Amino acid sequence: MDLPAPDPDILARKAQVAARLRQALPGARVIDDPGELRAYECDALTARTCAPMLVVLPRSTAEVAAAMAVCHAQSVPVVPRGAGTSLAGGALPTADSVVIGLGAMTRVLETDLDNRFIRVEAGRTNLSVTQAIEGQGFFYAPDPSSQLACAIGGNIAMNSGGAHCLKYGVTVNNLLGVTLVLATGEVVEIGGPWMDAPGIDLLPVVCGSEGQLGIVTEAVLRIVPRPEGARPVLIAFDSAEAAGATVSAIIRAGLVPVAIEYMDRPCIRACEAHAHAGYPDCEAMLIIEVEGPEPEIAAQIAAIRAIAQAHDPAEFREACDEDEAARIWLGRKAAFGAMGRINDYICLDGVIPVSALPQVLARTAQLAAEYRLEVANVFHAGDGNLHPLILFDANDPDELRRAEALGADILRLCVGAGGCLTGEHGVGIEKRDLMEVQFAPADLEAQMRVKDVFDPGWKLNPAKVFPLHLSAARRGAA
Amino acid sequence: MIAPADEGELAALVAAADGPVRVRGGGSHGIGGPGAPLSLARLSGITLYEPGALTMVARAGTPLAEVEAALAAEGQYLPWEPPDPRALSGATGAPTIGGVFATNASGPRRVAAGAARDFLLGVRIVDGHGAVVKNGGRVMKNVTGMDLTRLMAGAHGTLGILTEVSFKVLPRPGAVRTLALPGLDAAQAVAVMARALGSPHGVTGTAFLPGEGETLLRLEGPEAALPARADKLAALIGPLAEAACDWAAIRDARALAGAGDIWRLSLTPTASPGVVARLPDGARWFLDRGGGRLWVAVAPGSDLRAALGPIPGHATRITGAGPGRFHPEPPGVAALTRALREKFDPRGLFNPGMFD
Numbered sequence: 001m002d003l004p005a006p007d008p009d010i011l012a013r014k015a016q017v018a019a020r021l022r023q024a025l026p027g028a029r030v031i032d033d034p035g036e037l038r039a040y041e042c043d044a045l046t047a048r049t050c051a052p053m054l055v056v057l058p059r060s061t062a063e064v065a066a067a068m069a070v071c072h073a074q075s076v077p078v079v080p081r082g083a084g085t086s087l088a089g090g091a092l093p094t095a096d097s098v099v100i101g102l103g104a105m106t107r108v109l110e111t112d113l114d115n116r117f118i119r120v121e122a123g124r125t126n127l128s129v130t131q132a133i134e135g136q137g138f139f140y141a142p143d144p145s146s147q148l149a150c151a152i153g154g155n156i157a158m159n160s161g162g163a164h165c166l167k168y169g170v171t172v173n174n175l176l177g178v179t180l181v182l183a184t185g186e187v188v189e190i191g192g193p194w195m196d197a198p199g200i201d202l203l204p205v206v207c208g209s210e211g212q213l214g215i216v217t218e219a220v221l222r223i224v225p226r227p228e229g230a231r232p233v234l235i236a237f238d239s240a241e242a243a244g245a246t247v248s249a250i251i252r253a254g255l256v257p258v259a260i261e262y263m264d265r266p267c268i269r270a271c272e273a274h275a276h277a278g279y280p281d282c283e284a285m286l287i288i289e290v291e292g293p294e295p296e297i298a299a300q301i302a303a304i305r306a307i308a309q310a311h312d313p314a315e316f317r318e319a320c321d322e323d324e325a326a327r328i329w330l331g332r333k334a335a336f337g338a339m340g341r342i343n344d345y346i347c348l349d350g351v352i353p354v355s356a357l358p359q360v361l362a363r364t365a366q367l368a369a370e371y372r373l374e375v376a377n378v379f380h381a382g383d384g385n386l387h388p389l390i391l392f393d394a395n396d397p398d399e400l401r402r403a404e405a406l407g408a409d410i411l412r413l414c415v416g417a418g419g420c421l422t423g424e425h426g427v428g429i430e431k432r433d434l435m436e437v438q439f440a441p442a443d444l445e446a447q448m449r450v451k452d453v454f455d456p457g458w459k460l461n462p463a464k465v466f467p468l469h470l471s472a473a474r475r476g477a478a
Numbered sequence: 479m480i481a482p483a484d485e486g487e488l489a490a491l492v493a494a495a496d497g498p499v500r501v502r503g504g505g506s507h508g509i510g511g512p513g514a515p516l517s518l519a520r521l522s523g524i525t526l527y528e529p530g531a532l533t534m535v536a537r538a539g540t541p542l543a544e545v546e547a548a549l550a551a552e553g554q555y556l557p558w559e560p561p562d563p564r565a566l567s568g569a570t571g572a573p574t575i576g577g578v579f580a581t582n583a584s585g586p587r588r589v590a591a592g593a594a595r596d597f598l599l600g601v602r603i604v605d606g607h608g609a610v611v612k613n614g615g616r617v618m619k620n621v622t623g624m625d626l627t628r629l630m631a632g633a634h635g636t637l638g639i640l641t642e643v644s645f646k647v648l649p650r651p652g653a654v655r656t657l658a659l660p661g662l663d664a665a666q667a668v669a670v671m672a673r674a675l676g677s678p679h680g681v682t683g684t685a686f687l688p689g690e691g692e693t694l695l696r697l698e699g700p701e702a703a704l705p706a707r708a709d710k711l712a713a714l715i716g717p718l719a720e721a722a723c724d725w726a727a728i729r730d731a732r733a734l735a736g737a738g739d740i741w742r743l744s745l746t747p748t749a750s751p752g753v754v755a756r757l758p759d760g761a762r763w764f765l766d767r768g769g770g771r772l773w774v775a776v777a778p779g780s781d782l783r784a785a786l787g788p789i790p791g792h793a794t795r796i797t798g799a800g801p802g803r804f805h806p807e808p809p810g811v812a813a814l815t816r817a818l819r820e821k822f823d824p825r826g827l828f829n830p831g832m833f834d
Contacts, residue, residue: 114672114748138676159621170619172628173596188810193746194791195770196582196593197632198805199833200815204595204628208621225678248530254553254649292680293710296703351617354531383618384531423619431622438622439612446611447624449821453814465623 001089001429003050003463004475006096010076014053017074017098021056024066029104031055040081040099044146045089045430047394052079052093057104061179061187061217064100068215069185071098077462078183080211082154083125085146087347088428090158090210094462100215102153108132109218117176117193119220122153126160129221138223141168144424145336156216159208161424163332164289166382167258168224170424172207177220180206180213183455193220205450210426211461213454230258230291232328233301235308236282236315240264243284244357246311247381250288251354255303260382261287261332264361267339267376267389268331274338277331280315286381287332335378336389344394345376346407347387350414351423354384360417364388364410371406373399385423386414412437427465435467444470481517485602485610485641488521492639493608498830501635503539505571507563507581509803511831518576521641524548526616533599533616535644538576545575555650558594559585565730566740566797576640582632585729586683586696589675589767595631597646603630603638606823616644629818634832637822651682651698657708658721659693662686664751664765667693670715671768672747677714679707685728686765694723728766731796737762737775739798741782745772745791758785804833 010017018032031037032054041051053076058064071078077097084091093099102123110119113136120129126147129140143162144150150160156178161170168174177191191203206213237243247260263271263285272279279285290300301318308316319325331338339345352360361377368375368390379386388410392403411421411431415438421431435444448466451458451474458475468475479502482488492499498513505517518539526535529552536545542560549555560578564570577583579601584593600614603626614620614627630637659670667686674681674695683696695718697707712718727733734740745753747769754772757763761782762775776782781800783793792805807815815833819826 112748113676114669115746116672116676137678159625161619161621165619169592169596170621172625173592182810186810188814189808190811192790194744195588195767196584196595196744198744198792198794198807200633200636200818201582201595201629201631202811202814204625204631208625212624225676227678251532252530256649293678293703293706295706296700299700299702351615351619353528353533353617355528380619385619418615419617420615420620420622422622423617424621426621427623435623442609442611443613444623446605446609446613446626446822450624450626450629450818453817453821 001048001433002468003094004468006094010096011053013074017070017076018054020070020074021054021067024070025056025058025063028059028063029057040093040101043084043086043089043091045087045092045428048089048092048429050093050095052097052099053095055099055101057101059104061181064181064215064217065185065187067100068181068183071459072184075459077459079461080157080215082123082151082157083149085150085154086158086426086428088422088426088430090426090428090464092429097462102151102217105217112193113138115193116223117220118223119218120152121218122156122216123151126150126152126155133223134226137226139226140221141165141174141224142171145333152219152221153216156207156219157209157211158426159424161385163259163261163380166260166380167256172204174222175203175207175219176222178203178206178216179218181215181217183214183457183460191220208426210428210465212451212465214460227291228293229297230289231297231301231319232287232289232325233304233319234317234328235286235288235313236280237284237311238282238314240284240361241358242311243286244361246286246308247357248354249307249310250304251382253303253307255300257288257290257300257382259287259289260380262377262379262381263332263335264377266374267335267378270342270376271331271335271338274341275331275334277327279331282314287328332378339376339389339391343391345389345391346403347389348407348410349422349425350386350411350419352384352386352414352417352419354381356417356419357381357384360413363413367406367409367413371402373403373406384419408434429464432465433467448474479515479517481520483520485521485604488639488641489604489608489610492604492606492827495827498827501639501829503574503577503580504541506567506569506573506577508567508569511829513830518574518639525642529554532647533618533644534647535616535642536575537642538574538640540575542573542575542578549647553650554647556597557587557591557648558597559587559729560594561585561729565732565735575643579631579643580633580635580640586685586725586766589684589770590682595628598627598631598643599646600644601627601630601640602642603640605638606825606827611638614644618646634829636819636828636832639828653699653701653704655697655704655708656721656723657695657697657711657718659715659718660691662691662693664688664754667765668748668751668769671695673715674711675768677711679711681711683725684768686769688764692721694721696723696725731773733764734762734773734775739776739778739780740796741774741776741793742796743772743774743789743791743793745770745789749790753786753789756786
């Protein structure tokens with residue numbers, strides 16, 4: 001996870017770059033005080049820190065463009081930042097970079113219920129997009145766990161998912177258009193409030209590009225009508241195999257619940273101790289949510305109950321009212337916080353084919369034993385997106401080293417099972433050096449060609465996504 | 479026609495190519511520029527199908543009919559409702575799964591389920607250097623690296639030749655019901671369709687046929703659930719009559735076959751009545767996707783884009799001669815897509831002129 005050495009020539013020009021930014025963006029905040037800069041030294045991957053040279057907080061697309069143009073003219077690397085909630089270090093600065101933060105761009109620009117879209121500035125938080133329209137019976141579907149804090153711009157950069165994307169898709173499936181500021185400061189409009197591009201569609205490659213191609217400043221988001229109702233069920237099992245087989249059988253039966261969440265015993269116990277949700281003490285637990293009008297909910301739950309019975313569940317708990325529904329979700333939603341209370345942890349994000357679930361879980365447990373560490377599992381089982389939490393003591397350098405090695409081995413296991421390194425958190429700096437586990441040189445070369453087109457100088461979000469030894473020639477030439 | 483037997487042979491062919499090729503799936507669109515025809519017919523076959531994981535992997539030249547038959551046998555389907563372009567193109571070749579993704583072809587269910595590209599999970603391509611590149615995978619969530627997978631959807635083979643695609647499928651709904659509302663004009667119909675699509679009642683198709691004067695709303699779901707949903711929709715919109723409707727005919731715009739040059743417009747839905755009002759005299763048309771898709775037939779040789787001027791969306795010429803099949807991109811976007819094509823296909827081998 002090395003960062004390239006900062007460019008001394010750029011560091012020497014700090015005062016000049018700050019002056020140019022203040023000149024180009026009168027009235028916007030430009031931060032150069034070392035103490036204040038420390039607030040930007042990391043994102044939610046707190047194990048890695050590096051304060052940037054400067055931070056600028058523009059208030060409009062035009063100001064982002066002006067800031068980018070200054071950085072381009074000064075040959076300074078730029079690190080885009082939404083709300084700084086990336087678990088992959090996607091917003092980790094380099095010491096010679098300017099962070100362009102979207103925190104001052106949070107407006108709703110247009111709401112159009114007839115055409116089912118909302119246009120917002122990219123610094124707006126995910127949850128507040130939904131809050132702007134829920135009174136009219138609509139919502140924005142992608143719901144990452146950090147939705148209270150995370151910004152739409154960051155969601156687009158990382159193509160974020162969430163618990164409900166089994167039915168509604170991830171960010172790319174709910175994005176109609178973006179305003180993108182390129183490395184030169186040029187502003188490009190891609191897509192809009194209509195469906196699909198005429199030919200080549202740049203939206204899906206911009207979405208999930210982790211700030212490598214430009215800064216998204218505004219977005220046209222698809223909004224969807226809120227279902228008439230929704231209800232979770234909780235099913236407890238004595239074995240991971242039975243839980244996994246139930247998931248597969250539910251999907252096979254033609255049911256598509258909104259969410260299928262899985263927790264194992266260590267995770268259940270930690271959540272229970274923290275949130276007191278009343279979870280059973282069992283080997284594996286599923287939370288399955290279905291939605292629709294009341295009779296359809298009842299029919300779906302009856303079908304799920306029949307399937308689960310065939311796999312000998314220890315308990316099948318159906319929420320009878322809002323309060324019980326909230327209690328079923330309570331522990332799951334508190335899972336990461338609960339684990340953090342008892343230990344430091346590394347949260348992985350690998351994905352596997354659903355059919356490989358039992359053997360991957362079994363092998364993960366073996367690996368954990370070999371590394372003498374505990375792993376708690378909580379994940380989106382319907383789409384095979386695993387979040388193994390590796391527990392360790394951050395004050396013990398040997399445990400940290402073992403935890404990181406175990407994490408890499410679990411991700412290799414996911415790739416080997418036909419899956420991938422990351423399902424919704426992104427590569428960032430965290431998984432950069434594992435990219436060659438999943439991709440051959442020609443695969444990564446093709447991806448880097450896209451960056452060559454959008455950012456020929458390789459100045460945007462440096463040292464992320466692509467292993468440094470593969471991008472060295474490009475960065476050196478720039 | 480050249481028809482490589484496998485991906486390796488295709489890569490070698492591309493590496494050694496000394497001139498443009500016209501990439502051909504089944505040839506059902508009947509489009510493509512100059513160049514030696516290159517058929518993917520032999521790159522055929524479903525390589526993996528896991529109904530319990532809702533995923534399929536197939537070689538690009540696999541006939542769409544073969545894919546749909548395999549899915550139907552397991553009670554599953556392609557939710558984006560890929561059209562059959564032959565009704566309009568008059569071509570005889572059978573659509574392939576690779577062609578469906580290369581053209582990002584979706585039907586009326588686009589409004590509810592998403593486009594072809596939303597279901598594409600992974601690709602293998604041969605790029606213009608003759609290198610085999612893989613991207614994405616067979617799992618439903620994947621944000622590992624740049625998304626070249628969905629970048630290929632709609633690129634019409636200009637960034638690389640698809641050799642294999644993996645995609646998500648869904649359970650087929652148990653029942654279909656079409657409800658009709660007669661006697662509306664385009665503006666009233668679009669307003670009704672917006673209300674239907676903005677409701678939680680599971681409307682998966684919306685069309686307005688001006689000839690018949692009918693607004694059509696499609697409900698799909700479990701048989702037992704549809705009567706209640708239909709009642710709720712009627713309570714929201716007004717009296718609705720049960721109707722027979724061939725949604726495949728709407729999907730393929732069959733009503734306009736032979737009626738002149740066919741154009742397909744993608745619009746902000748509520749803008750479509752205004753665009754309809756500006757259509758040239760004698761144009762025949764209908765609306766799909768709540769007004770978000772406008773199909774138009776005009777006299778051969780007329781340039782509908784020039785006649786309409788600026789529109790909130792884009793217009794593609796589906797049949798008929800003339801320059802510029804695709805809507806011109808805004809200059810900034812055009813510069814990026816042109817540069818991408820030069821990077822992925824520096825010798826300009828793949829379907830040159832497709833986007834000119």
